[in-house]
Amino acid sequence: MKTLVINGSPKGGQSNTMKLALAFLDGAGWGDAETIAVADAKIEPCSGCFSCWNKTPGICVVRDEMSEILTKLIAADVIIWAFPLYYFSVPSKLKNLIDRQLPLNLPFMAEGNESGGHPPRRNLSRQRHVVISTCGFWTAKGNYDAVTFMFNRYYGEENCARIFCGQGELFRVPELRGRTNTYLETVRRAGAEFAAGGIGAETDAELAEPLYPREVFEKMADASWNIPKDGESENQPDESLTFTTQMAALYRPDGAERVLEFCYTDIDKTYQILLTPRGAEVIADNFKRYTTKIKTPFSVWRSISRGEISGQDALFRRQYKVFGDFGLMMRWDELFGGSGPQKPVPKNLRCKTNMAVLLAPWIAIWIGAAINPIAGGVAGIIAVASVPLFWLVFSPVIFERISVAAVAGLSLAVLLGADVRVVLPAAYGLFGLMWFAGALTKTPLTAYYSAAGYGGEKAFENSLFMRTNRILTAAWSLLYLVTPIWTYFLMNAAPAYTGLVNAVCTALMGVFTVWFQKWYPARWARGY
Ligand SMILES: Cc1cc2nc3c(=O)[nH]c(=O)nc-3n(C[C@H](O)[C@H](O)[C@H](O)COP(=O)(O)O)c2cc1C
Known part of the structure; x- marks a missing residue:
């Protein structure tokens, strides 16, 4: 299979469109395809002499690189026409080649x-x-009528596959790679499908999705020129x-009113982004009281936005600090991750964990055995037997x-x-030992249960998240390693209250966990 790529962008290797073409080739497995860079090729315009029809049939009188290109065009089985819309x-220059x-x-x-x-002079069917x-x-829709018509008319609609993408300039913005790479993945899939027969309807529909909603894209596009618009201050935006401003354009309102302050320490500049239910606005003076303030070198925040360094790791290494409401940071991806197509949330809950599944068997035996040994034993067995049922819904840990x-x-x-007076303290001790082991393992025990609220398993790569959970797991282990001591005495003095006292301790520990999970990262982010 001979594949020929016609790169019709005057920008040659810097072309946005070629990023799509390369992803397509990659997906199709045609990485060795030859590319003709039209910008570099010496192609004179057609003189309209018709010599190639009457005097020298099939041969152009103009002597330039086009004769070689024609040979390649004839030899190709697949021709990929990649070009920007002008x-x-x-x-x-591409029109020249076509002529x-x-x-x-x-x-x-x-x-x-x-x-x-x-x-056609030759059978190229x-x-x-x-x-x-x-x-x-912002969209390809309505802008490609002429192009579609031209290629369909020349090569036949059934012989042409099309990928038209609006917002093309975003493919060169490193900060937006998260979104553009997703699109390129779809183009890669289109390549694989095309090689196997044809681009599927689902892929086609995904390719037609704008990268960002119109208003988000147009705000970013306007800001990218770095020049004031009519009616705006004459000062050149830096x-x-x-x-x-581009970051603010990505904001997806969630109904709350917030003031997010950026203090770029290396360039001594401060801006506030007013986050409202209607959108986001950047101000450079007349500042309001901030809700969240990020104190960071500009270079660090830009590297984070470009995906060159992880925001979580940079925070863990204290490369930037956060003051005020830390809740915004916890929801950063959701609020500023752009508005690309949302992947449907799987209906199956199995990806989620539930700490009740871990605690239920223990609580059953703790409370039951303290009241009556038989009741405790039966309750423990019933609880243990029902755990696999929960695993049908929740992911087992x-x-x-x-x-x-x-x-x-x-x-x-x-x-x-x-003897229940021995078994019960032993049960608490075993529980404590399990948590102790859980504090030493690569993934601390509580991390399995709190990851869902912090982006799923991705949270396991977040050093601050892991540290918070390691501390919490250690705290739980400490509580349950000492619980056997008072349990032993309570079992002798007031056995019926043992379960109750320890259940209260567990509940208090649960409350502490919820608080600590928020408080510790926020304290770390403030730097003190
Ligand atoms: C001379 C010129 C004309 C353009 N005309 C259009 C146009 O009609 N419609 C449009 O949406 N974009 C237009 N654009 C924008 C380009 O199509 C867009 O920037 C494209 O992503 C560039 O792709 P490339 O990097 O592969 O060259 C034009 C750009 C230039 C320089």
Whole structure:
């Protein structure tokens, strides 16, 4: 299979469109395709002499690189036409190349076509064409009528696949790679599907989705020029203001009113982004009281936005500080991650964990056995037996499997007549040991249960999240390693209250966990 790419962008290797073409080739497995950079090729305009039809049939009298290009065009099985949209059409140098294909046609009028035409000189019906183009407007819709018509008319609609993408300039913005790479993934998939027969309807629909909603894109596009619009101040906006304005454009309102302050320490500039239910606005003076303030070198925040360094890691290494409401930072991706197509949330809850599944068997035996050994043993067995039912809904965690085994053993022990005054403190001790082990493992125990609220398993790469959870797990282990001491005495003095006292301790620990999870990262982010 011979694939030829015609790079029709005057920007050559810097072309936005070529990023799509390369992703397409990659998906199709045609990485070795030859590319003709039209910008560099010496192609004179067609002189309209028709010599290639009458004097030297099939051969152009103009001596330049086009004769070699024609040979390649004839030899190709797939031709990928990659170009930017210029004035709703193709760039002039590419139009030159298209015009110079006249030797490939015969002079006589073709039969059949309603509006006329010239038949091809050679049978090239095996060839398939892919037209890939980016444009500068927010959508491709309505802007490619001329291009679509031209390629369909020349090569036949059934022989042409099309990928038209608006917001093309965003492909060169490193800060937006998160979104543009998702699009390129879809283009890659389109390539694979095309190689296997044809681009599927689902992929086609995804490719037609704008990268960002119109208002988000247009705000970013306007800000990118770094020049004042009519009616705005004559002062040239600087790079940090443009950057902050583009970041603000990505904001997805959630109904709350906030003031987000950026203090760029290395360039001594401060801006506030007023976040309102209607959108975001950047101000450079007349500041309001901030809700959240980020004190960071501009270079650091830009690197984070470009995905060159992780925001979480930079925070952990104290490369920037956050003051005020830290809740905004916890929801950063949701609020500023752009508005690309949302992946549907899987209906199946199995990706989520639930700490009740871990605690239920233990609580059953703790409370039951303190009241009556038989009741405790039976309650423990029932709780353990019902855990697999919860695993149909929630994702199992290794510590739940350990709990099932441990509580099953303890329940059997009390049912077989073991002294409950020994078994119960042992149950607390075992629970504490499990948490102690959980504080030492690569992923601390509580992390499995709090990750869902912090972006899922991605949170395991977040050092601050892991540290917070390691401290919490250690705190739980400490509580339960000392619990056997008072449990032993309570079992002798007031056995019926043992379960109650310890349940209150567990509940208090739960409250502490919820508070600590918020408080500790915020304290770390403030730097003191
Ligand atoms: C001379 C010129 C004309 C353009 N005309 C249009 C146009 O009609 N519609 C549009 O949406 N974008 C237009 N654009 C924007 C480009 O299509 C867009 O920037 C594209 O992503 C550039 O792709 P490239 O990097 O592959 O060259 C034009 C750009 C230039 C320089």
